[in-house]
Amino acid sequence: MLALAVLAEEPRRFNQIKRQLEGVTQRVLTRTLRRLERNGMVTRTVLPTSPVGVQYELTPLGRSLQQPFAGLYAWTVSHADEIVDRQREFDARGQAIEG
């Protein structure tokens, strides 16, 4: 999903996407982009450069996912603190029982 967000701004090359998705591994990003391409969300274009470059671009289908995804992303951001609090309480209860 985050790869789609990166491509929402403009078409990008593999390493440009990788740099923007801090911490993503080469292998995970390769697999993610391949799955997005297979699902018709992005197109993959081999550029006639030397060395050869590969550019990824959102398709209309991929772009149409932006709005529902933005809703989920906004929810996650606005509830992140509350979730972390619930996790701390849950873990503390777990330790109290094991204690």
Added chain:
Amino acid sequence: MLALAVLAEEPRRFNQIKRQLEGVTQRVLTRTLRRLERNGMVTRTVLPTSPVGVQYELTPLGRSLQQPFAGLYAWTVSHADEIVDRQREFDARGQAIEG
């Protein structure tokens, strides 16, 4: 996410949820409900029945996720056919190259 949708109607016991989520394994559902409980999305109540029953219920936090999730779910349903078409094309291209 689908476990949340099942609980949106009313609180339910483990096996009731399992029956509604066709094909989900005991292990996956147990882990999913535990993660939802840890994130504060559901509460888990041990019922004083014999044998002991466990009931899961949406919290206000869990219920607040329904609307953004419904948007994503609706997008998925309305684009499912198009995605399957793109997948077939992608796979056919893959075989043509390997062929």
